[in-house]
Amino acid sequence: MIFAVARTHFAKLKRDRAAFVLAFVVPVVFFSVFASIFRGSSSRATTRQISVVVVDEDRSANSARFVDALKREKGLRVFDTRSVPGGRTAPVADATAAEAMVRSGDAPLALIVPRGFGSSPIRFGPSNRGPTLTVLADTSDPIAPQVFYGLLQKVAMTSMPDVMAETGIEQMDRWGGGLTAEQKATLQKNVDRLRQETRRTGPAAGGTGSDSDGGLVAVNVRDVLGEQKKNPTVAVFAAGLGVMFLLFSAAGAGGALIEEVESGTLDRVLSTRVTMTQLLLGKLLYLATVAVAQLTVMFLWGELFFGLELHSHVPGFLVMAVVTALAASAFGLVLAALSRTRMQLVALSNLLILVMSALGGSMFPRYLLSESVQKIGLVTLNAWAIDGFMKVFWRDEPLVALLPHRLARRWEVV
C-alpha cells in the first residue's frame, strides 16, 4: 500500500512538468548562477577596484610621486576629474568638491592630500607631528575605506623609500644622540641612490594591502554620510529586502490572473464593457497600492524598532515606494502573462526573483561582487530601487535626484 501511494505520486511528478522543473532544474540553475557570481568575485582577474577621487592640495614633488604611485596601484581606480554637463570633464578643484562627489555617490572615497604633506609625509609613531591625509568615505560600502587605508600605507612605503629613510635618519639623529658629519654624508649618499633607484623602477605594484593601526602616513578617515545617521545600514536592508518581497508578492498576486483564466472569469469580465487595458490597469492599481502599503509597514517598523529615519524622508520615501511598487507589480503581471499555469509561474518567478535579488543587491551588498557582475546587476529592478532608496535615506538627496541620471542632469542645467 505504501509503495502504491508513492508510485502514484511518482507518476504524477512525471506528468507535471512544471513541478519536475521546480524540483530538479531550478535548484541546479540557481546554484549555477550563485556559483558563477562568487567564482567571479574570488578570481584575481575580476576583483573589483576601489574608485577614489584625489585632490592634491600640496602640489609638491613628493605628493605628486605619492599620487602617481596610487594611480599605478592595481586595487585602485584613482581619478582627479569629474564629468560636467556637455560631456566634458573638469578637475576636482578642492576638498569641498570632492566631498560633494562622495555625498552624491559619484565616488565612494575621496583622498585629500593636505599642504605640507610632501615635506613630511612619513611619521614614525603617534608622537610624530605632520600633515594628515584625509579620507572622505561613503560607508554604505564599509569595506572600501578599510582596504584603502591599508593600500595608502603600502603605497607610502613602496613609493617613497628614500623619504622614509631620510625621516628615519632625522629621527635617529634627534633621539639617538646625534650623528657625525661623516655618518650623515654616507647615509645621504645611500638615500640618494635609493631615490634614483625608485625613480628608475617605480614603486612595487601589487594587490591589496592590509589594515593596521598607526601606519606610516597619518590618515584621518571621515564618514561623510553616515556620521549623523542613527542606524546607517538599516535603510539599505529595508530597501533590498522590501523590493525582493514586493516582487514575490506581485508574482503571487499575478497568479490570480492565471486562476481567472482557468475559471473563465477573465473571459467573462472581458465580455463586459471592461477592456483589456482597463483590466490590466485596474490590476496594476490594486497590486501597486498593496505594495506601497507593504513598504510603508516595513519602513514604519524599521523606524519604530531599528532607528530608520522615515519621518524625515517622507516625500522621497513616497516617490520611491510608488515607483518601486508600480515596477514590481508590472513585473508580476508580465510573469503571469508569460506563464500558462500557476505551477509554471511559481517556477519562473522563483528563479527570476532569486537571481535578480542576488545580482541586484537584495540578498547581499553589490560591492561584494566583482565589477562585471555588478554591471550585470544594474539591469535589475532591485538595483534601481536600492539605489533610489539610498539616495533618499543615505545621501539625503532632493527629489529631482530620483529622476533617471540624464534627466536629473538636464534638470540641474535648467
Place this chain on the structure above:
Amino acid sequence: MDEALPLEITELHKSFGDRRALDGVSLTFAAGEILGLLGPNGAGKTTLVRSVVGRVRPDSGTVRVFGRPPDDSRSKAAVGYVTQEIALYPLLSPAENLSAFGRFQGLAGPPLDEAVGQSLQWTGLAERAKERTERLSGGMKRRLNIAAGTIHGPRLLLLDEPTVGVDPQSRERIYQMIEELRRGGVSLLYTTHYMEEAERLCDRIAIIDHGKIIALGTKEELVRSTLGARQTLTIETEAPVPAPLKASLEARGGTVTDSTVHFSVTEPAREIPELLAAFRNDGVRIRDLALKTATLEAVFLQLTGRELRE
C-alpha cells in the same frame, strides 16, 4: 438599432492551427426567440458563443449584435454571457459578485443596488447574500452564474451549458428562470448537451458539427426533414429469434439481434398486426413491444453518426 436582429452571423470561419473550429457558420435569430445550439464536444459551440461576445476574432465572416460589431460598447451592454464554468469570484459574496459584474457593465449607485437586490431575489439567494460564494451549493452557484450575466438587463443572453452538473431540482429552478427571461423579451442562444432541455426550452434548434450548422429548425421540422414520418418499433421475444424468422424479418427491413427486433414503420396500424402474425405463425412468444416517435436524439444520431455525449 432596435429594429436590427439580435444576432446575425454570416459565413464565420475560425481555425486554431490546423483545426477548423468554425467552418462557414451563418445564423440569424429573431427578438424574443430561444435558439438551441446542439453539438458534441469540440463541435464549435463555445467558439461560436465566444465570437459573439468578441472574445474570439474570426478569420473571416461577420457577427452583428443588434446591427453592431461585438466589440462595440453598446453591443456589450446589450449582451449577457453565462459561461460554461462557474466564472465568479469564490471569495466574494453573491451580493459582491453581482455588484462587481454590474459595475463591469457600467451600472453604479442606486440602479446598481436595485439590480443586485432584484437578482438576489430572482435567484433565491437573498438570505445568503453575504456568505462566501465558494460555500454555496452547486445549484446556487449556477443560478448566481446566470444572474451575473443578466444583472445589467441584456436583450440578448448567451447561455453556454448553464445546467452542467446540476441536480434535477436546481435544474428545474433554472428552467423557470430562463422562461422568465423569455417572457421578459430576452433573446437567448442556449448551448446544451441535454436533448430534453433543447426540446423543452428552445423555439428552434441548430445542430452544429465540425464547425458547421448541419440542421436548423423547430424540433418537428428537424424530425420531418431528417427521419420523415417514421417511427421506431421494438419487439422483445422470450427466446432468441429462430433463423428462418430472422431471415424473413430482415427481408422486410428489420434488424434482429438475439431476441430484439427493430423496425422503422410509417403505418403502424397496418404494419404491426402483420408482424405479430408472422411471430405467431412461427410460434415465437413476444415479451414486450414498444412504438416510439422519432426524437431529437435520433435526429442527431442520424445527422452526425454519433451520440450527443460521445
